[in-house]
Amino acid sequence: xxxxxxxxxxxxxxxxxxxxxxxxxxxxxxxxxxxxxxxxxxxxxxxxxxxxxxxxxxxxxxxxxxxxxxxxxxxxxxxxxxxxxxxxxxxxxxxxxxxxxxxxxxxxxxxxxxxxxxxxxxxxxxxxxxxxxxxxxxxxxxxxxxx
Numbered sequence: 001x002x003x004x005x006x007x008x009x010x011x012x013x014x015x016x017x018x019x020x021x022x023x024x025x026x027x028x029x030x031x032x033x034x035x036x037x038x039x040x041x042x043x044x045x046x047x048x049x050x051x052x053x054x055x056x057x058x059x060x061x062x063x064x065x066x067x068x069x070x071x072x073x074x075x076x077x078x079x080x081x082x083x084x085x086x087x088x089x090x091x092x093x094x095x096x097x098x099x100x101x102x103x104x105x106x107x108x109x110x111x112x113x114x115x116x117x118x119x120x121x122x123x124x125x126x127x128x129x130x131x132x133x134x135x136x137x138x139x140x141x142x143x144x145x146x147x
Contacts, residue, residue, distance in 0.1 A: 002035065002061050003032075003035075003038060003058065003059050004032060004033050004034060004035040004038075006053075006057070006058050006059070006060070007029075007032050007033055007039075007047065007051075007058070008033040010051040010053055010057075010058070011029075011033075011051060013051075014050075014051055014052065016050070016051075024043070044058065044059070078147065081147070082144065082147050085140055085143055085144050085147075086144065088140055089137060089140045089141065089144065092133055092136050092137045092140065093137060095133055096130055096133045096134065096137070099126060099129055099130055099133070100130065103122075103123075103126045106118065106122065
């Protein structure tokens with residue numbers, strides 16, 4: 001199915017007359033549908049919006065159901081996975097910042113207010129926590145690069 005067939009099919013599915021809401025003449029839409037002309041990119045985008053379809057569906061020569069099975073669902077799952085990993089990575093980096101800020105605040109409080117040194121166990125625990133967080137961030141980054 002080509003662009004002209006898709007325009008006609010989607011227009012008829014929506015029960016739209018030839019030039020509804022597109023601000024073009026009926027003859028222009030007829031030319032699009034018979035394949036003698038094609039809409040420009042801006043008009044095609046408006047047309048896709050009015051027909052409530054994506055640009056891919058409008059210009060595709062595949063059947064819409066085949067396209068969703070072969071491309072759309074797979075791509076949307078991949079995008080969801082990528083966004084999830086990016087959110088996870090942001091949370092890990094925020095956690096590292098918080099741990100660093102808390103450690104810095106404890107260090108300043110003990111040094112300035114109480115004139116004490118930071119206990120070694122506190123330094124080791126913070127180091128281990130940050131090291132694990134960096135390791136998690138590295139793993140997430142690697143998965144993002146593989147996508």
